Amino acid sequence: MHARVNGTEHPLPHDSRRTLLDWLREDLGLTGTKKGCDHGQCGACTVLVDGRRINSCLSLAQLHDGDAIETIEAIGSADALAPLQRAFVAHDGFQCGYCTPGQICSATALMSELAEGWASAVTEDIAAAPVVTRAELQERMSGNLCRCGAYSNIIAALEEVIAAEGPLRIDAEASA
Amino acid sequence: MRLPFSDMYNRPDERNLLDRTGQGLIGKPLDRPEGPLKVSGAATYSAEWNLPNCAEGVLVLASIPQGTVREIHADPVLAMPGVMAVIADKAMVRRSAQGTAGKAPAQDVTTVEYFGQPVAVVVAETFEQARDAALALRVDYDPAEKPVPLDPESPQAEVETPSDSKPIEGGDLDAAMREAAFAIDVSYDTPGHASAAMEPHVTIAEWQDDRLILRGSYQMLSHNVKEIADCLSIKPDKVRIIAPYVGGGFGSKLGITHEAVAAAVAAREIGRPVRVVMTRQQVFQTVMRRSETRQRVRLAADAGGRIVGLGHEALVSNLPQEDFAEPVTQATEFLYGGDNRLLKVEVARISRLTAGSVRAPGEAVGMQVLEAAMDELAEAIGMDPIELRKRNLPATVPVEGTPYSSRMLVEALEAGAKAFGWDRRQPTPCQTREGDWWIGHGVASAARVNMMVPAEARVTLNPDGSALVETDQTDIGTGSYAILGQIAGEMLGLPIERVKVELGDTRLPAGAGSGGSFGAISTGSAVMRACEAIRETLAKKLGCEAEELQLKDGVASGGGKQQPIAGLVQEKPLAETGSIKPGKTAKDFSQASYGAFFAEVAVHAFTGETRVRRMTGAFGFGRVLNAKTARSQCLGGMVWGIGSALTEELAFDLRDGHLVNHDLAEYHVPVHADVPAIEVILLEERDAAASPLQAKGVGELGICGAAGAIANAIHNACGVRVRSFPLTLDKLIDQLPDPFAPATAKVA
Numbered sequence: 001m002h003a004r005v006n007g008t009e010h011p012l013p014h015d016s017r018r019t020l021l022d023w024l025r026e027d028l029g030l031t032g033t034k035k036g037c038d039h040g041q042c043g044a045c046t047v048l049v050d051g052r053r054i055n056s057c058l059s060l061a062q063l064h065d066g067d068a069i070e071t072i073e074a075i076g077s078a079d080a081l082a083p084l085q086r087a088f089v090a091h092d093g094f095q096c097g098y099c100t101p102g103q104i105c106s107a108t109a110l111m112s113e114l115a116e117g118w119a120s121a122v123t124e125d126i127a128a129a130p131v132v133t134r135a136e137l138q139e140r141m142s143g144n145l146c147r148c149g150a151y152s153n154i155i156a157a158l159e160e161v162i163a164a165e166g167p168l169r170i171d172a173e174a175s176a
Numbered sequence: 177m178r179l180p181f182s183d184m185y186n187r188p189d190e191r192n193l194l195d196r197t198g199q200g201l202i203g204k205p206l207d208r209p210e211g212p213l214k215v216s217g218a219a220t221y222s223a224e225w226n227l228p229n230c231a232e233g234v235l236v237l238a239s240i241p242q243g244t245v246r247e248i249h250a251d252p253v254l255a256m257p258g259v260m261a262v263i264a265d266k267a268m269v270r271r272s273a274q275g276t277a278g279k280a281p282a283q284d285v286t287t288v289e290y291f292g293q294p295v296a297v298v299v300a301e302t303f304e305q306a307r308d309a310a311l312a313l314r315v316d317y318d319p320a321e322k323p324v325p326l327d328p329e330s331p332q333a334e335v336e337t338p339s340d341s342k343p344i345e346g347g348d349l350d351a352a353m354r355e356a357a358f359a360i361d362v363s364y365d366t367p368g369h370a371s372a373a374m375e376p377h378v379t380i381a382e383w384q385d386d387r388l389i390l391r392g393s394y395q396m397l398s399h400n401v402k403e404i405a406d407c408l409s410i411k412p413d414k415v416r417i418i419a420p421y422v423g424g425g426f427g428s429k430l431g432i433t434h435e436a437v438a439a440a441v442a443a444r445e446i447g448r449p450v451r452v453v454m455t456r457q458q459v460f461q462t463v464m465r466r467s468e469t470r471q472r473v474r475l476a477a478d479a480g481g482r483i484v485g486l487g488h489e490a491l492v493s494n495l496p497q498e499d500f501a502e503p504v505t506q507a508t509e510f511l512y513g514g515d516n517r518l519l520k521v522e523v524a525r526i527s528r529l530t531a532g533s534v535r536a537p538g539e540a541v542g543m544q545v546l547e548a549a550m551d552e553l554a555e556a557i558g559m560d561p562i563e564l565r566k567r568n569l570p571a572t573v574p575v576e577g578t579p580y581s582s583r584m585l586v587e588a589l590e591a592g593a594k595a596f597g598w599d600r601r602q603p604t605p606c607q608t609r610e611g612d613w614w615i616g617h618g619v620a621s622a623a624r625v626n627m628m629v630p631a632e633a634r635v636t637l638n639p640d641g642s643a644l645v646e647t648d649q650t651d652i653g654t655g656s657y658a659i660l661g662q663i664a665g666e667m668l669g670l671p672i673e674r675v676k677v678e679l680g681d682t683r684l685p686a687g688a689g690s691g692g693s694f695g696a697i698s699t700g701s702a703v704m705r706a707c708e709a710i711r712e713t714l715a716k717k718l719g720c721e722a723e724e725l726q727l728k729d730g731v732a733s734g735g736g737k738q739q740p741i742a743g744l745v746q747e748k749p750l751a752e753t754g755s756i757k758p759g760k761t762a763k764d765f766s767q768a769s770y771g772a773f774f775a776e777v778a779v780h781a782f783t784g785e786t787r788v789r790r791m792t793g794a795f796g797f798g799r800v801l802n803a804k805t806a807r808s809q810c811l812g813g814m815v816w817g818i819g820s821a822l823t824e825e826l827a828f829d830l831r832d833g834h835l836v837n838h839d840l841a842e843y844h845v846p847v848h849a850d851v852p853a854i855e856v857i858l859l860e861e862r863d864a865a866a867s868p869l870q871a872k873g874v875g876e877l878g879i880c881g882a883a884g885a886i887a888n889a890i891h892n893a894c895g896v897r898v899r900s901f902p903l904t905l906d907k908l909i910d911q912l913p914d915p916f917a918p919a920t921a922k923v924a
């Protein structure tokens with residue numbers, strides 16, 4: 001059994017108890033993905049599996065045979081940051097930095113979900129293309145806790161990147 | 177190099193040196209230099225060091241509140257795959273060390289003092305093996321014969337006055353209350369809180385002969401070294417701690433906790449490095465809690481709204497013999513006038529995990545209650561709550577007579593009011609309705625004592641014109657990397673790219689550590705002094721007086737001469753260690769950071785659910801060292817205020833003392849959806865009594881009173897005054913006005 005992690009094929013672990021999170025951190029040394037609770041309560045362990053965000057602590061590694069997994073390390077490195085990562089630095093979208101890779105992975109998936117027209121619990125018209133309001137972003141990021149309380153800065157970073165990257169429409173009035 | 181002042185900060189440094197240097201780094205909203213590492217997952221946190229041959233330890237917690245361990249059935253567990261040891265060593269700790277303890281907390285885990293106390297550690301090859309074995313370990317207990325109560329309100333609970341907190345008394349409060357034109361006598365309660373830093377507590381212990389290396393998540397390394405050494409009966413100089421990145425602390429990592437000693441003991445026993453990471457549930461159950469409080473506030477005012485009597489009494493709790501008692505009245509001592517006063521804190525001795533510092537101990541819960549009571553007084557008088565506060569700022573600290581070093585409270589109230597649009601607030605409740613929501617606005621003052629603690633830092637100016645700052649100061653998200661580099665760059669006239677900052681290793685000079693909002697001003701002052709010593713040398717080399725020396729963009733000038741700084745250093749680097757200790761300025765002045773909070777809330781007319789719609793905070797904390805990181809500290813504090821006002825509460829089961837909501841699913845910290853756009857205003861101020869930087873602490877200010885503003889806004893929205901935090905919907909719903917009544921409500 002194998003999974004592709006950040007473009008490289010790796011054999012899955014033998015111990016069926018090993019979570020995807022512990023496999024990434026302990027066996028593959030990809031410690032950018034964090035463990036904050038190990039119970040699906042904080043989002044620090046968010047990674048992308050076939051492009052969708054999941055809490056990697058809630059998933060056993062052996063369930064990922066054939067999957068393509070992306071972690072924060074694939075999104076951008078310290079000397080080649082992705083636009084979202086740069087925006088996090090510029091807007092101080094973190095303090096201690098521990099929730100940050102999870103926030104960034106989550107936000108990355110969020111942008112594709114919006115682009116694909118997924119609705120959320122606060123979407124007014126679920127049949128229409130979602131309009132990016134502050135409330136939409138807050139709702140869709142609420143699985144990622146930040147005890148340092150960098151929330152408003154994270155939303156500011158996200159808004160900036162969404163506005164720059166398009167094609168999503170930011171509703172300035174609704175965001176205000 | 178001799179500098180014209182001692183280590184002790186005895187006299188305010190009025191030179192305001194940082195206003196005369198020319199590099200232009202101080203106060204600038206520079207990005208955190210470690211930011212790229214953090215956003216790319218490349219910063220190494222404590223659990224992430226890859227040590228060859230490292231074994232995994234998992235703690236086992238007591239399942240009874242009090243008693244002794246009769247037997248640990250280790251054998252069946254030792255037969256499980258990969259399991260190497262089951263350890264319950266006498267050196268292991270029952271409690272966490274308090275901040276700055278510098279010595280071992282209560283040791284010996286054969287006695288159980290509270291439900292959830294660690295009693296053993298299981299060590300195995302892999303985490304999964306250790307976790308399964310820890311779950312399978314059977315422990316037999318003998319219950320305590322004379323248990324202490326589980327409930328601070330129990331009549332059996334012994335109540336003491338803490339040793340370091342004498343009541344403050346003046347005049348005759350009872351008489352003042354009787355005779356006052358307006359008198360408020362109210363009781364509030366606040367629940368226990370958890371720090372809940374996102375990174376769980378962790379230690380990797382490695383012995384190299386008789387030397388111990390710990391990679392761990394701690395806030396105050398130079399104290400932590402002494403604590404762990406004392407636990408293990410070894411010399412502190414045999415211990416090294418490495419902690420370059422700490423995933424938040426908020427008080428919970430001030431002193432060493434159980435996993436550190438367990439890892440060290442286990443590593444010694446099995447002769448391999450051992451990592452012990454606490455589970456989230458263990459962090460909640462065993463590390464540290466903020467005490468719940470019951471507070472009585474009495475306010476007596478004359479017809480003009482001047483406070484003539486002020487009482488603030490609190491009951492908090494802790495384990496027997498524990499020195500720490502939540503200093504609830506700390507800011508009440510100096511904030512408002514009223515010569516007839518009684519301030520006191522008492523502590524009930526109970527069986528719950530150690531109570532200690534959680535972000536802004538004292539003010540976090542004391543200020544939110546005092547500020548809610550002030551709102552009640554303003555309402556009774558019929559006076560604008562901002563006016564009431566402005567009218568009651570004493571000239572010197574009541575009873576003591578100490579002068580204030582600086583106090584920007586009026587400025588904060590005014591700047592905040594203007595930005596927030598306070599003039600549009602309806603003074604009486606239940607005036608604004610938007611659909612199903614009542615809208616209201618509230619204000620509160622912010623105050624937090626300012627502290628300096630001893631700190632050292634080394635600065636090296638290299639022949640290539642770059643500089644290195646070194647100290648064991650931690651950066652727990654506070655911005656130490658950014659700020660210390662800015663201070664050195666400013667003092668040495670170097671662009672920020674030329675300054676490197678190394679932190680979090682006890683081989684470096686002992687910084688202040690992160691806690692009590694004192695890290696930046698204490699360690700920052702040490703950096704500044706090291707730079708001053710270097711400047712003296714540079715001045716001499718250039719041939720000018722130190723006062724004339726100007727350093728900018730790598731060029732030194734003064735006395736009509738000019739030369740590149742690198743040229744002055746020549747081949748040997750210039751290294752100086754700066755040091756500062758609190759001195760007479762700490763006693764001669766009342767030092768605090770101040771501010772004001774403004775909140776707009778919506779309260780659902782049918783369910784009582786409260787949403788914070790916007791918040792403004794204005795703060796004065798001396799010189800701003802980095803406007804970006806300081807703003808984030810304020811923001812973060814206000815987010816804590818939202819949690820404290822609306823959701824956060826530790827719930828203990830009073831039958832067996834177990835913490836019911838011991839994880840992030842049940843202990844509700846604010847999430848993205850709970851936090852609106854928050855506006856932060858930083859006020860310019862210089863406070864020379866506080867530090868040579870003229871800066872004061874800001875790390876905790878943003879929480880100190882924030883929940884009070886929200887409580888006051890709720891009352892303004894729907895007319896309900898709840899005196900029990902958090903202000904959850906169940907406490908509001910039966911007092912809400914009839915949602916169908918046309919009443920006075922205007923639809924906005």
Ligand code: FES
Pocket residue numbers: 034035036037038039040041042043044045046055056057058
């Ligand atoms: S570690 Fe997976 S959600 Fe917290």
Ligand code: FES
Pocket residue numbers: 093094095096097098099100145146147148149150374423424653
């Ligand atoms: S940055 Fe510290 S928890 Fe989010």
